[in-house]
Amino acid sequence: xxxxxxxxxxxxxxxxxxxxxxxxxxxxxxxxxxxxxxxxxxxxxxxxxxxxxxxxxxxxxxxxxxxxxxxxxxxxxxxxxxxxxxxxxxxxxxxxxxxxxxxxxxxxxxxxxxxxxxxxxxxxxxxxxxxxxxxxxxxxxxxxxxxxxxxxxxxxxxxxxxxxxxxxxxxxxxxxxxxxxxxxxxxxxxxxxxxx
Numbered sequence: 001x002x003x004x005x006x007x008x009x010x011x012x013x014x015x016x017x018x019x020x021x022x023x024x025x026x027x028x029x030x031x032x033x034x035x036x037x038x039x040x041x042x043x044x045x046x047x048x049x050x051x052x053x054x055x056x057x058x059x060x061x062x063x064x065x066x067x068x069x070x071x072x073x074x075x076x077x078x079x080x081x082x083x084x085x086x087x088x089x090x091x092x093x094x095x096x097x098x099x100x101x102x103x104x105x106x107x108x109x110x111x112x113x114x115x116x117x118x119x120x121x122x123x124x125x126x127x128x129x130x131x132x133x134x135x136x137x138x139x140x141x142x143x144x145x146x147x148x149x150x151x152x153x154x155x156x157x158x159x160x161x162x163x164x165x166x167x168x169x170x171x172x173x174x175x176x177x178x179x180x181x182x183x184x185x186x187x188x189x190x191x192x193x194x195x196x
Contacts, residue, residue, distance in 0.1 A: 022064070054071070100112050107122055129151040
């Protein structure tokens, strides 16, 4: 099936997202003449205007974008207010468990316990609002201290940190054993809670 010029424009604008594309960019990418391109843009605009689609073609400051129609703003706001829960990666869960039980704790201390870099997992947890900066260590470098947030408590259905599962501690356990112990109990407890 041969794609129409308006379909190609639609695909390009979809991929461009919020950045949109100018007329000249569309002309270059589609290798079309000025009149032909303008006609295809008009066709696409009319297709959205007279359909039941929740999308429309809009030109703002010389940039063409695909945007949602005003009529669907309320339902989109519901999505923004209640984003779908996305599962945490194994690395993120490990870092979260360590922070939950050892807070306040620095990234270096987390990495020492895990034996691997944890910067990306920390960024993910911060972006999801599960961990936050609690302050900085005194002295050289002033490393950031991390701790859990109220969102962490909400995510796992806890009233406070005292409700975290008890972890038995062995006096002579090394840091690798500590990390394994954290993850085993943490995962077992919260997998059961998330199933409920």
